Amino acid sequence: MLTxxxxxxxxxxxxxxxKGKNDFVPLSELISNTNLPQRFLARIxxxxxxxxxxxxxxxxVGGYKLAPGVxxxxxxxxxxxxxxxxxxxxxxxxxTRCRYEKVCKHKHGVHTKLNQIVLQQMKNVKLMELF
Numbered sequence: 001m002l003t004x005x006x007x008x009x010x011x012x013x014x015x016x017x018x019k020g021k022n023d024f025v026p027l028s029e030l031i032s033n034t035n036l037p038q039r040f041l042a043r044i045x046x047x048x049x050x051x052x053x054x055x056x057x058x059x060x061v062g063g064y065k066l067a068p069g070v071x072x073x074x075x076x077x078x079x080x081x082x083x084x085x086x087x088x089x090x091x092x093x094x095x096t097r098c099r100y101e102k103v104c105k106h107k108h109g110v111h112t113k114l115n116q117i118v119l120q121q122m123k124n125v126k127l128m129e130l131f
Contacts, residue, residue, distance in 0.1 A: 008082040010036055011044050012130070015053070015070065019131050024055075024063035051081050075130065076122035086122070087115055 004012075017030055027045065031038050045064055048054040052069040056062070079086050098104065 004079075005082055006040075007044055007047075008079055010041060011048055011078070011082065014041065014045055014048065014064070015066065015127070016131055018054070018064060018066045019128075021065060024057050024061060024065050026063040029063070047081060053078075053081075071126070071128055073127050074123050075125045075127055076119060078127045079122065086119060 049056045055067045
């Protein structure tokens with residue numbers, strides 16, 4: 001089942017904090033505004049920089065700001081940065097056998113199609129449309 005990891009969630013918080021700001025925002029300000037853990041926030045910000053969603057600058061006037069690429073990325077592409085598997089339904093990629101497997105006649109029909117529909121919609125929606 002699709003559940004956002006803390007990394008995905010915190011990344012969204014960072015992006016929401018930077019939305020509409022033209023200047024670099026120091027990590028200390030992001031921490032102050034969100035009360036999120038510094039080391040974890042720094043790692044997530046670095047991952048967003050590596051994926052061209054944020055721009056970083058070191059120094060006294062440094063910090064983070066949104067990169068132009070953030071406008072082009074879909075919700076699906078954003079989640080792929082943090083999530084190993086993106087699945088709307090837990091049984092699609094499950095390595096364990098479902099206890100209802102013998103009576104479930106719709107796993108490969110309804111579940112697979114529903115999962116495909118949800119993932120396709122995530123690919124169609126731009127990340128910044130969420131804000």
